[in-house]
Amino acid sequence: MPAPAAKDQAWxxxxxxxxxxxxxxxxxIFTAASTTFGDEPNTHIDPVVCxxxxxxxxxxxxxxxxxxxxAMALNLNIAEHSKFDRKQYFYPDLPKNYQISQYDxxxxxxxxIEVEVAEKGKDSYLKTIGIERxxxxxxxxxxxxxxxxxxxxxxxxxxxxxxxxxxxxxxxxKPDLRTGREAAEYASEIRRIMRYLGVSDGNMQEGSLxxxxxxxxxxxxxxxFGTKVEIKxxxxxxxxxxxxxxxxxxxxxxxxxxxAIIQETRLWDEGKQLTKSMRSKEGxxxxxxxxxxxxxxxxxxxxxxxxxxxELPELPAAKRHRYSDDLGLSQxxxxxxxxxxxxxxxxxxxxxAGADAKLAANWISGDIAAHVNSNxxxxxxxxxxxxxxxxxxxxxxxxxxxxxxxxEILPELLEKGGSPQAIVDxxxxxxxxxxxxxxxxxxxxxxxxxxEVEAFRGGKKKLQGFFVGQLMKKTGGKADPKxxxxxxxxxxxx
Amino acid sequence: MAIAEWRQQLVSGEMSARELTDQHLARIxxxxxxxxxxxxxxxxxxxxxxxxxxxARSAGExxxxxxxxxxxxxxxxxxxxxxxxxxxxMLAGFVPPYESTVTGRLWDAGAVLLGKTNLDEFxxxxxxxxxxxxxxxxxxxxxxxxxxxxxxxxxxxxAGACMASLGSDTGGSIRQPASFCGVVGLKPTYGRISRYGxxxxxxxxxxxxxxxxxVADTAALLQVMAGYDPRDSTSLKVPVPDYxxxxxxxxxxxxxxxxxxxxxxxxxxxxxKASVLAAAEQLQALGAELVDVSCxxxxxxxxxxxxxAPSEAxxxxxxxxxxxxxxxxxxADSLAAMTSxxxxxxxxxxxxxxxxxxxxxxxxxxxxxxxxxxxxxxTLIRRDFDAAYQTVDVLLTPTAPTTSFRNGxxxxxxxxxxxxxxxxxxxxxxxxxAISVPCGFDSAGLPIGLQLIGNVLEESRLLQVAHQYEQxxxxxxxxxxxxxxxx
Numbered sequence: 001m002p003a004p005a006a007k008d009q010a011w012x013x014x015x016x017x018x019x020x021x022x023x024x025x026x027x028x029i030f031t032a033a034s035t036t037f038g039d040e041p042n043t044h045i046d047p048v049v050c051x052x053x054x055x056x057x058x059x060x061x062x063x064x065x066x067x068x069x070x071a072m073a074l075n076l077n078i079a080e081h082s083k084f085d086r087k088q089y090f091y092p093d094l095p096k097n098y099q100i101s102q103y104d105x106x107x108x109x110x111x112x113i114e115v116e117v118a119e120k121g122k123d124s125y126l127k128t129i130g131i132e133r134x135x136x137x138x139x140x141x142x143x144x145x146x147x148x149x150x151x152x153x154x155x156x157x158x159x160x161x162x163x164x165x166x167x168x169x170x171x172x173x174k175p176d177l178r179t180g181r182e183a184a185e186y187a188s189e190i191r192r193i194m195r196y197l198g199v200s201d202g203n204m205q206e207g208s209l210x211x212x213x214x215x216x217x218x219x220x221x222x223x224x225f226g227t228k229v230e231i232k233x234x235x236x237x238x239x240x241x242x243x244x245x246x247x248x249x250x251x252x253x254x255x256x257x258x259x260a261i262i263q264e265t266r267l268w269d270e271g272k273q274l275t276k277s278m279r280s281k282e283g284x285x286x287x288x289x290x291x292x293x294x295x296x297x298x299x300x301x302x303x304x305x306x307x308x309x310x311e312l313p314e315l316p317a318a319k320r321h322r323y324s325d326d327l328g329l330s331q332x333x334x335x336x337x338x339x340x341x342x343x344x345x346x347x348x349x350x351x352x353a354g355a356d357a358k359l360a361a362n363w364i365s366g367d368i369a370a371h372v373n374s375n376x377x378x379x380x381x382x383x384x385x386x387x388x389x390x391x392x393x394x395x396x397x398x399x400x401x402x403x404x405x406x407x408e409i410l411p412e413l414l415e416k417g418g419s420p421q422a423i424v425d426x427x428x429x430x431x432x433x434x435x436x437x438x439x440x441x442x443x444x445x446x447x448x449x450x451x452e453v454e455a456f457r458g459g460k461k462k463l464q465g466f467f468v469g470q471l472m473k474k475t476g477g478k479a480d481p482k483x484x485x486x487x488x489x490x491x492x493x494x
Numbered sequence: 495m496a497i498a499e500w501r502q503q504l505v506s507g508e509m510s511a512r513e514l515t516d517q518h519l520a521r522i523x524x525x526x527x528x529x530x531x532x533x534x535x536x537x538x539x540x541x542x543x544x545x546x547x548x549x550a551r552s553a554g555e556x557x558x559x560x561x562x563x564x565x566x567x568x569x570x571x572x573x574x575x576x577x578x579x580x581x582x583x584m585l586a587g588f589v590p591p592y593e594s595t596v597t598g599r600l601w602d603a604g605a606v607l608l609g610k611t612n613l614d615e616f617x618x619x620x621x622x623x624x625x626x627x628x629x630x631x632x633x634x635x636x637x638x639x640x641x642x643x644x645x646x647x648x649x650x651x652x653a654g655a656c657m658a659s660l661g662s663d664t665g666g667s668i669r670q671p672a673s674f675c676g677v678v679g680l681k682p683t684y685g686r687i688s689r690y691g692x693x694x695x696x697x698x699x700x701x702x703x704x705x706x707x708x709v710a711d712t713a714a715l716l717q718v719m720a721g722y723d724p725r726d727s728t729s730l731k732v733p734v735p736d737y738x739x740x741x742x743x744x745x746x747x748x749x750x751x752x753x754x755x756x757x758x759x760x761x762x763x764x765x766x767k768a769s770v771l772a773a774a775e776q777l778q779a780l781g782a783e784l785v786d787v788s789c790x791x792x793x794x795x796x797x798x799x800x801x802x803a804p805s806e807a808x809x810x811x812x813x814x815x816x817x818x819x820x821x822x823x824x825x826a827d828s829l830a831a832m833t834s835x836x837x838x839x840x841x842x843x844x845x846x847x848x849x850x851x852x853x854x855x856x857x858x859x860x861x862x863x864x865x866x867x868x869x870x871x872x873t874l875i876r877r878d879f880d881a882a883y884q885t886v887d888v889l890l891t892p893t894a895p896t897t898s899f900r901n902g903x904x905x906x907x908x909x910x911x912x913x914x915x916x917x918x919x920x921x922x923x924x925x926x927x928a929i930s931v932p933c934g935f936d937s938a939g940l941p942i943g944l945q946l947i948g949n950v951l952e953e954s955r956l957l958q959v960a961h962q963y964e965q966x967x968x969x970x971x972x973x974x975x976x977x978x979x980x981x
Contacts, residue, residue, distance in 0.1 A: 047591060047592050050818060051813045051818075052572075052590065052592070052818075052819070053578070053580070053588070053590070053693040053694075054570075054571070054578075054590070054594060054689075054690065054691040054692055055691075056689060056690050056725060056726050056727065056728075057727070058724065058725060058726075058727050086809050088808075088809055088812060088856075090815065090833055092815070092817045092829065095818065096809075096812065096813045097812035097813055097815055098809050098812055157829075159817070286857055286858045288808075288809075288856040288857060288858075288861070289856075290805060290806075290809070290856055290861070290865060293696075293698035294697050294727060295727050296727050296728060
């Protein structure tokens with residue numbers, strides 16, 4: 001159906017995401033085989049994974065726990081009774097030629113998340129994105145086409161069932177997204193939430209988080225939906241954003257030049273930065289869903305659900321609000337510090353140990369994050385413990401040391417940890433904040449540089465920086481910068 | 495020989511397990527050319543297992559409950575290291591790397607595997623004629639079918655070619671061949687016995703059960719086979735009672751319901767009807783109270799079954815695609831061709847018919863009219879039974895409308911074949927335990943069976959009634975002669 005031609009209205013995109021999240025349980029959804037990624041093909045299989053005759057699935061209770069926790073974090077309603085269905089289609093990566101999934105009674109429905117949409121050069125804004133449902137299902141295996149580096153021309157195909165039967169949560173958003181940026185932010189918030197919960201590593205390169213996009217355009221928010229196109233094969237958030245933006249423009253151009261958009265699946269080509277047609281989706285496939293008679297009903301009692309709810313951590317959105325509302329951080333800082341839970345935990349421990357929230361934020365999102373990231377460290381194992389950083393921040397805040405001194409001793413602290421106070425005391429790095437002492441040094445300086453003094457007084461005010469530099473050099477950076485500037489200004493005036 | 499009697503002989507040293515096994519292997523060799531009950535005879539393994547039992551006995555070790563009992567297993571139960579074919583070309587050469595839970599329990603209890611028995615392909619049929627490896631004969635008359643789908647297990651037992659055997663029952667596949675072959679066959683409550691390792695036909699209906707020569711043997715086998723299995727989500731987590739405890743209890747005052755609709759059925763043979771009614775009188779003579787019961791939906795079972803069972807089968811059998819194991823068509827030029835040709839060449843026509851019916855019944859636009867409607871009728875059938883058990887303790891019907899028919903009698907008429915399951919299907923749909931016990935012979939000398947259907951998990955009561963009847967009626971004591979029936 002072509003998008004309606006109310007030409008006075010601006011084009012609007014309508015985007016929904018289907019996100020497959022691999023749940024990080026040690027064993028598969030219906031059997032004890034391992035879920036380890038990256039091992040030799042077909043080393044994590046057993047008769048159940050391979051769908052050998054007579055084998056039966058038994059639900060891994062940890063999968064149910066992870067799915068329910070994920071669903072609660074997405075504000076979905078948890079069904080007390082749900083069921084598994086068989087989704088039938090023939091493909092060699094699917095050992096039973098049906099996938100055990102959930103069709104009309106998913107474990108959870110009707111939720112939402114809040115997404116902060118930030119883009120360079122634009123004001124960030126908050127948006128609530130509806131979530132249709134979350135359901136559990138089993139992953140398929142992988143085909144490896146041999147004899148050629150692509151499917152076309154390959155002489156035979158091999159199948160690896162290591163991934164078959166790994167637990168997935170499929171999360172379906174409502175069509176509430178309007179731009180590529182929003183889609184990318186939504187996906188990245190889903191990943192962040194899953195990682196906060198510890199139910200998935202969300203690794204897009206390894207395929208533990210996969211997004212399919214459904215996208216159409218229309219003339220303004222009141223127009224009916226246009227024809228929907230599905231896009232697959234994006235393995236980063238930036239790819240999601242670019243694929244959406246590309247597809248929006250492609251569809252608008254098509255409509256404006258009088259062409260129709262056909263319902264189809266398109267693939268994002270990362271190399272060429274465009275979407276291309278994979279297969280047309282004329283009419284929905286008939287998966288012949290029916291309840292899986294091998295698995296009984298899935299029951300989640302209110303007690304069980306609430307016990308799991310009590311185990312949920314504070315989630316990223318709540319943290320962001322708390323950091324900006326209660327701790328006075330900028331939205332940007334709040335976003336950076338809450339991106340990964342270990343960093344947020346570290347930050348909160350520093351603040352908890354008495355450091356100023358803003359100063360602590362600067363140190364962590366700056367030097368400390370740079371060190372942790374470039375050395376691929378974990379915050380939990382960082383030798384520089386939160387209470388030690390708090391001590392350092394307090395030394396700076398209390399005027400005991402300068403920021404420059406702090407930067408000097410930081411590498412050693414990051415490497416080995418230790419008490420900043422002790423290092424400062426031991427090495428006499430405390431700040432010179434005695435006006436008489438600074439005045440004496442300033443007098444000496446002025447005497448040693450008569451030409452510069454003259455030039456300054458003749459109008460070259462920029463030379464104040466030269467004197468500050470000289471002063472710091474002379475004091476080994478320990479002079480109280482505020483006081484030093486004050487005294488210098490006074491003395492330079494003459 | 496009864497299991498209890500054999501145990502006495504083993505313990506006393508009167509006969510060794512090896513002697514018993516050799517006797518059965520010899521009997522198999524003698525009857526198989528005309529019987530074709532076995533698809534695989536595991537003679538070496540059987541002798542080795544029997545020798546181990548004898549050694550244990552000599553060493554004075556405790557003997558497990560079924561020590562040395564030679565069993566035949568329907569070839570749709572996975573046996574580790576022993577080919578399991580489901581009598582299908584599709585699984586020719588398939589050797590499971592795992593043991594089904596129920597057979598594993600039997601081997602742990604000391605039973606000896608004689609071999610794997612013939613069946614209708616993938617247990618789909620009522621005559622064992624759809625086997626890809628040729629039909630099995632009825633030992634009473636080799637021109638007649640043994641019933642099905644567990645025809646090989648029933649025939650082997652009746653011919654003395656095992657001491658007991660295992661079958662599976664989706665719509666009557668244990669009880670109907672038990673009736674046709676003059677042996678006892680039990681389908682337990684759904685979930686009483688693990689289905690892990692039973693090659694699925696219709697998962698919500700399939701249940702494993704024993705064939706034996708007496709109700710007491712049935713109780714002894716069930717004792718070992720029953721119980722919860724963490725590998726089967728549908729197995730019941732309830733304690734297993736002592737199934738032999740109530741056998742000798744009198745049935746005085748017990749209410750036996752005669753399901754009116756079953757006795758009024760067109761196509762019910764007059765001889766079968768008379769024999770089962772005579773059995774009812776025998777029960778009355780033992781003190782039971784006969785009650786006329788109506789289950790109006792009973793005969794809707796067959797239509798319901800032939801939607802639900804093929805629907806589940808169409809999905810269960812989708813895995814046979816030539817990719818991973820079993821049969822693969824040669825020289826296919828595409829993936830789709832490999833899959834469709836493997837299935838077209840690997841499955842027989844009855845299996846293909848049921849896959850097509852099931853695929854159709856689950857298709858968009860038909861699923862409401864067929865599959866969902868059938869599930870609703872299934873609920874109504876269950877309610878009929880619930881209502882009946884308000885007033886009676888067990889229900890009594892003929893097991894099958896007729897005695898065994900001639901080979902090929904229904905070859906061109908699948909519907910006539912399906913009607914043979916009319917009286918057994920409702921117990922599967924409702925998940926109830928049911929037993930077939932010999933109650934007489936027709937004028938052609940072919941056995942007739944009666945069916946007792948119990949309420950959920952009331953196997954003990956079924957066994958009690960069946961045993962009391964069996965002991966008082968002594969039907970087999972005066973049996974006519976059969977071609978392959980031991981003297």
